[in-house]
Amino acid sequence: MAGFLDNSAGLSASAMDWGERRNTVASIGAGVLFFSGWWIMIDAAVTYPEQEQMNHAFHTCGVFSTIAFFMINAVSNGQVRGDTYGEAVWDAQGPALVVPGFMMMFGSLIASIWILFGAYVVPKKEVAPGLAVFFQNAFIFFSTLIYKFGRTEDLWG
Template sequence: MDFAEMWVIFGPAVAGVVFGAGWWFWVDAVVCSSVTISFVHYLPGIFASLAALMFNCVRKEDIDYSPYEEGEWRLKLWLFLAYVIAFVSLAASVGLLIQDALEKSGPSAWTGTAGVLQCVFVLISGLVYWTSHSD
């Protein structure tokens, strides 16, 4: 077996482990927090998971990379929106990290750090699954 065959077999499992690790960071931060975490802090992880789901709704084989034909512009638009949601969720988690680090009465800096790690791991898992999945 070469690497490509092994990646098709084990890639989805790696993606699941990375996804679970990302959510584990967040659950750990919420459980260990001494203050109540507002719902706004949950949104970047939820939207990152939505973006990962959006990545995986598109098969690689369906995308036409030809610059001269229209191809499937709907798929390209869908992937573009998934990337926008992914990067906005990552930016929001970084913003919440900065806010948590500056406020003394709010959640700890670990909560913000866990939110950033959650978004990064969830988005990596979506891309890992997308690259390893083939129909």
């Protein structure tokens, strides 16, 4: 039984060929994180339906994170680098969506931390709804990063 992992070079990350699968893995990983974030928030909304338990205005952070996700990923990486300028409408205005998108994304993440501590930790209430708001925004944030920067080239081009 000793040494049964001696010939397991295929298990290391450096031995795997990510060339053709990198876009697929990044897209699936980002989708799972995005779905998990919304699933956590929907579960918290069902578990804590009363306004006193979880303020309904706290859903705004997740909505703005989702809008920012689409704003950031609507622009291809080639357009951000300046490789693919042409005659299309999005070629000139497309990169202008990335900066406001990241500002919305960071703002939503900071607001979710503020909600967690300001509405739940400091008043010594049950923390689970605040954690749901935070984890929703954190998961959407990381799914945006994985989808935007985890791919080698655009999926459509």
